[in-house]
Amino acid sequence: MTDSIVKTLDSVGNAPYFVVALLVLMALTAILTQKNLIKICIAVAILGSSVNLFLVLLGYRDGGSIPIYYLKGAEKGMVLPTPQCLTLTAIVIALATTALMLSLIILIHKHYGTLNIDEIRRLRG
Amino acid sequence: MKPLSVIVTSVCDVFAWFMIVFGVYVINNGHNTPGGGFQGGAIVATFLSFLLVAYGGRRFLSWVREGLYGFLEFVGLMAFFIFGCVGFPNSFFYNSLAIPEGGAPLSNWIPWSGTISLMNIAVGCEVVGALSLVIVYMYSSIRLVDTGAGMGGERGHDRFDR
Amino acid sequence: MKLHEHLPAFLVMVPLLGAFLTPLVASFGRVVRNVFFVFFSLLTLVIAVSIGMSVFGGQILVYVMGGENFALTLPSGMTYPVRILFEIDAFGALLILCIALAAFAGSVFSINYMDRFSGWKRFLSLYFLMTAGALGMCATGDLFNFFVFVEVSSIASFGLIAFWRDKPETIEASYKYMLVSQVAALLLLIAIGTLYGRYNALNMSALAAMARTGTLDRVVLALIISILAFKCGAFPMHAWMPDAYAETPSGVTCLLVTVSQASFYGLIRVCYSIFPGVAREGTVGWILIVLGCMSMFFGVMMAVVQHEIKRLMGYHSISQVGYMLLAMGVGLLALDGRGNAAAYGLTAMKGGLFHVMNYSIYKALLFLCAGSLYYATGTRDLDKMGGLARNMPWTTGMFVVAAAAISGLPPFNGFVSKLLIYESSFVVHPLLPAIAMITSVLTLASFVKVFQSAFLGPAKTKFIAVREVPAGMLTGMMVLTVVTLLLSLFPGWFMNNVFTKAAEALVDHEGYIRAVMGGGM
Numbered sequence: 159m160t161d162s163i164v165k166t167l168d169s170v171g172n173a174p175y176f177v178v179a180l181l182v183l184m185a186l187t188a189i190l191t192q193k194n195l196i197k198i199c200i201a202v203a204i205l206g207s208s209v210n211l212f213l214v215l216l217g218y219r220d221g222g223s224i225p226i227y228y229l230k231g232a233e234k235g236m237v238l239p240t241p242q243c244l245t246l247t248a249i250v251i252a253l254a255t256t257a258l259m260l261s262l263i264i265l266i267h268k269h270y271g272t273l274n275i276d277e278i279r280r281l282r283g
Numbered sequence: 284m285k286p287l288s289v290i291v292t293s294v295c296d297v298f299a300w301f302m303i304v305f306g307v308y309v310i311n312n313g314h315n316t317p318g319g320g321f322q323g324g325a326i327v328a329t330f331l332s333f334l335l336v337a338y339g340g341r342r343f344l345s346w347v348r349e350g351l352y353g354f355l356e357f358v359g360l361m362a363f364f365i366f367g368c369v370g371f372p373n374s375f376f377y378n379s380l381a382i383p384e385g386g387a388p389l390s391n392w393i394p395w396s397g398t399i400s401l402m403n404i405a406v407g408c409e410v411v412g413a414l415s416l417v418i419v420y421m422y423s424s425i426r427l428v429d430t431g432a433g434m435g436g437e438r439g440h441d442r443f444d445r
Numbered sequence: 446m447k448l449h450e451h452l453p454a455f456l457v458m459v460p461l462l463g464a465f466l467t468p469l470v471a472s473f474g475r476v477v478r479n480v481f482f483v484f485f486s487l488l489t490l491v492i493a494v495s496i497g498m499s500v501f502g503g504q505i506l507v508y509v510m511g512g513e514n515f516a517l518t519l520p521s522g523m524t525y526p527v528r529i530l531f532e533i534d535a536f537g538a539l540l541i542l543c544i545a546l547a548a549f550a551g552s553v554f555s556i557n558y559m560d561r562f563s564g565w566k567r568f569l570s571l572y573f574l575m576t577a578g579a580l581g582m583c584a585t586g587d588l589f590n591f592f593v594f595v596e597v598s599s600i601a602s603f604g605l606i607a608f609w610r611d612k613p614e615t616i617e618a619s620y621k622y623m624l625v626s627q628v629a630a631l632l633l634l635i636a637i638g639t640l641y642g643r644y645n646a647l648n649m650s651a652l653a654a655m656a657r658t659g660t661l662d663r664v665v666l667a668l669i670i671s672i673l674a675f676k677c678g679a680f681p682m683h684a685w686m687p688d689a690y691a692e693t694p695s696g697v698t699c700l701l702v703t704v705s706q707a708s709f710y711g712l713i714r715v716c717y718s719i720f721p722g723v724a725r726e727g728t729v730g731w732i733l734i735v736l737g738c739m740s741m742f743f744g745v746m747m748a749v750v751q752h753e754i755k756r757l758m759g760y761h762s763i764s765q766v767g768y769m770l771l772a773m774g775v776g777l778l779a780l781d782g783r784g785n786a787a788a789y790g791l792t793a794m795k796g797g798l799f800h801v802m803n804y805s806i807y808k809a810l811l812f813l814c815a816g817s818l819y820y821a822t823g824t825r826d827l828d829k830m831g832g833l834a835r836n837m838p839w840t841t842g843m844f845v846v847a848a849a850a851i852s853g854l855p856p857f858n859g860f861v862s863k864l865l866i867y868e869s870s871f872v873v874h875p876l877l878p879a880i881a882m883i884t885s886v887l888t889l890a891s892f893v894k895v896f897q898s899a900f901l902g903p904a905k906t907k908f909i910a911v912r913e914v915p916a917g918m919l920t921g922m923m924v925l926t927v928v929t930l931l932l933s934l935f936p937g938w939f940m941n942n943v944f945t946k947a948a949e950a951l952v953d954h955e956g957y958i959r960a961v962m963g964g965g966m
Contacts, residue, residue: 182635189628195620202627209634216642226315240527240647241638244589248634250321251596255627257417258603262620264424269613280614281621281688353468360465364458375454376511 217241324410359409532586554921695816733774772797796865
């Protein structure tokens with residue numbers, strides 16, 4: 159089972175990185191073109207997820223085992239736990255910012271009665 | 284938010300508690316399996332959102348105690364800080380309670396991973412409190428029928444212009 | 446346990462403890478809360494000053510979080526540091542000093558300024574978190590940790606910008622800042638991840654020791670420079686800055702200024718210490734110079750036409766950031782030049798670092814003065830004010846000091862730093878000091894306008910009852926005024942003991958590596 163997963167991952171090569179690039183581009187395009195605040199918020203969340211995917215991919219090593227001393231089994235090398243820690247931290251931060259962003263959207267809707275960014279323009283000049 | 288049908292509430296009665304149990308398990312095993320304080324805390328906090336969806340806003344708000352969640356948050360943060368300070372003669376966050384290789388435990392009450400699992404529990408408390416508060420606050424601010432304590436008449440939070 | 450060895454940890458611990466304790470303390474009533482607020486800010490300032498005293502003596506402080514020993518950077522045969530560590534050299538200590546000073550002044554000011562509002566519990570927590578984040582950005586020696594502190598300070602600042610949530614403008618400013626800042630932070634994380642994939646390390650010193658000059662490094666450097674230039678408000682990416690500065694409570698604005706300075710710290714640290722090989726080739730220097738000149742000129746041009754006092758000052762912030770970028774760019778270009786160029790480069794860096802300190806102090810003071818005007822009159826529109834010098838003599842005096850300093854009038858500190866920048870940027874291109882001088886003249890013009898329309902002129906009947914602001918606010922402003930005057934009266938002492946040390950620490954990137962890596966690598 160594990161072997162077949164490793165084989166599959168070997169055969170896909172750099173494809174996961176292209177997925178990351180695609181997701182980043184999708185998110186940036188949506189942020190730049192969408193007019194609805196909720197859709198922009200979703201785009202930021204997608205950007206966050208693609209960054210997390212990127213970090214997880216960086217941590218993958220062929221034949222590496224989980225970095226827990228007594229669970230690693232017969233494998234020789236453990237992967238560095240750093241990218242996993244980075245991902246966890248980034249997820250926590252993304253959760254906080256998404257919650258805050260949604261709260262701000264609720265307040266904006268109360269004040270302006272709309273979610274269209276073209277109509278939310280009191281600050282200019 | 285209106286309460287859902289009796290099927291949903293019955294399922295909620297039975298299964299919502301397992302979320303707490305599972306979340307506490309994830310918190311307590313954070314030092315040797317994937318998981319930990321934040322993940323487990325997030326699982327426990329889904330309990331409240333389950334209640335909100337199943338039973339509707341009115342009963343939900345009559346159950347929640349904001350003071351309790353604030354207290355959990357405070358206790359978790361302070362405990363985290365104190366466990367960080369435990370390592371102090373060496374350095375901040377040093378795991379001075381961990382059992383050295385081949386050594387004996389200091390006491391049965393101290394887990395063998397030292398401050399790591401204690402910190403997981405502290406972070407778990409904090410996250411449970413904080414995410415529950417987030418759910419409560421966000422729900423109470425999106426209610427369509429304003430109860431009068433809304434934006435303009437907010438006590439003490441007045442504007443500057445006279 | 447020797448306390449002074451653990452100072453870098455205390456630097457972040459104390460504001461964090463303040464943030465954690467706030468829910469408890471805020472329930473004990475006003476007096477306890479105010480004493481707590483000022484005491485913790487003062488404690489942070491004391492720690493920052495004592496760090497400064499040991500660092501400006503020529504030592505680089507290194508602190509390993511969670512190590513068996515606080516100085517054990519390479520545990521058990523590792524070839525590169527695995528733990529998160531703090532590394533404070535003279536440049537970092539300078540920024541830490543500015544942040545702690547602004548945080549202290551802002552806290553004293555806010556006691557009276559925010560007194561009539563509810564929500565103190567949140568305000569205090571967010572204020573301390575923002576201080577901790579900004580201090581951590583300048584203290585950390587780890588790139589990912591830098592990202593975490595960026596996010597801590599940014600999230601706290603989103604909350605504080607939207608603090609008056611019953612005003613639509615604050616929510617709008619906060620959302621705007623949050624959106625762009627989040628996208629920038631996530632792109633920064635991509636850059637940091639790429640560096641990790643290339644070098645398998647996140648520690649700044651380890652990266653600096655391994656850094657090569659390949660294409661990937663250039664791409665990453667470009668990404669980091671553009672993101673951090675955005676975070677410190679350089680010209681094409683400045684739109685969030687006046688909005689955010691104008692809508693925040695004034696005691697917080699003076700801290701926001703220094704938080705953007707912390708991003709400037711990251712930018713300069715990456716250019717000078719981590720990638721000196723790529724950065725000193727020339728292109729990066731020119732990029733910084735062009736960004737700086739555009740920020741200076743367009744910032745001040747937009748400031749001149751403003752009618753709202755805090756927006757005007759927000760646009761001035763853009764133009765002041767331009768001076769620092771210009772000086773640091775000149776430093777990058779000239780350091781490896783022939784003949785006298787290296788000496789000119791060092792002079793430019795000294796001037797730029799002097800300007801960092803000046804800018805943090807007098808800009809914070811100006812924002813506090815604007816806050817006092819707002820507090821006393823209830824308006825931020827310059828056209829509606831007038832004749833306030835009679836009612837508010839102390840505020841007037843301190844505003845004059847700050848405005849003279851920012852316009853670079855001779856006896857004040859702004860003159861010293863600007864003169865250093867003029868005379869050294871000449872070596873790169875003669876047009877640069879000309880742009881800088883025009884900017885300075887326009888700055889003076891716009892502050893004359895502010896002074897004239899707010900403080901001078903006939904007394905308006907509407908403002909007959911206006912009194913001087915309460916003592917707490919005056920004390921907060923007085924702290925910054927005293928520092929401005931000290932910098933103006935003893936520029937030579939500060940130059941020799943602080944700014945020269947900071948500039949030399951920046952140039953000496955080998956020393957930055959050696960402090961962590963020892964003789965290894």
